[in-house]
Amino acid sequence: MRPPxxxxxxxxxxxxxxxxIARLIKPLRRPEAPAPTLARPRPAPEPAPVAKAPPPPPAPLPRPPWAAPAALRPSPPPPALPPLAxxxxxxxxGLKRGSRSVDAVIDLHGMRQAEAHGALIGFLNRSRGAGHTVVLVVTGKGGAGGDIDRERGVLRRxxxxxxxxxxxxxxxLGFEEASLHHGGSGALYVRLRRR
Structure with missing residues (x-):
């Protein structure tokens, strides 16, 4: 061990x-004891008076959010999605008993996914524009066994x-599985929102 x-x-x-150096420094608060005086080799010249600099300009006020450029403004939260009912x-x-009929029907059998998706959106837009409230979307039941049969149920899912x-x-507005006479699990009743 080394000595300290x-x-x-x-x-x-x-x-x-x-x-x-200590003589030139202005203390922040009053010192408790006077600083020791040491012999000075020569007197220091008095510093020349310095012209007072103008005060700095005031800092700009922060801009309110409504005045900020659009790129810097926080985006408003997206509107809440209406719930499905x-x-x-x-x-x-009425649909189950047959006393009420669907307003329009689309059959997506035999279509590929991209084709079926476009057809479904177009159908729903046209149906809503025509004032329909309940439409039937037929997807097909799909298969129960084998890889080839399983692929046929893609639209149903x-x-x-x-x-x-x-x-x-x-x-x-909402949707649910159709009654058996309208296709059962291979079809959906879709309720459309009013314009």
Whole structure:
């Protein structure tokens, strides 16, 4: 273990220099004890009076959000999506019993996904424009076995997903599986929003 180092002593020149520096420094608060006076080798010349600089300009006020450029403005939160609702009991009962009919029907059998998606959006827009409230979308039942049969049920799985998308919420109020005489699990009743 090494012995602790002794602190180095200041030379006379260093003490004199320190005294000069300490004399020029203005203390922040009143010192508790007077600083020791050391012999000065020569008197320091008085500094020339310095012209007072003009005060700096005031800092600009922060801009309110409504005045900020559009690129810097925080974007408003997106409007809440209207929720999907099931068909009304009266409408569902009427469709099941046959006392109420659907306003329009689209059959997506045999279409590829991209083709079916475009056809569905066009159909729903036209139906809503015509004032229809309940339409039938036939997707097909799909298969139960084998890889080839499983591929046929793609639209049956995809159409409900498409109807839940945010861009479809402006058109679609709700949807549910159709009654057996309208296609059962291979078709959907879609309730459209009013214009």
């Amino acid at each position: 180092r002794r602190p180095r002593q200041l030379s006379a020149e260093e003490r004199s220099l320190w005294a000069e 099931p068909l009304e009991r009266r409408v569902r009962t 995809s159409v409900p997903h498409w109807l839940r998308l945010p861009e479809m919420r402006a058109l679609v």
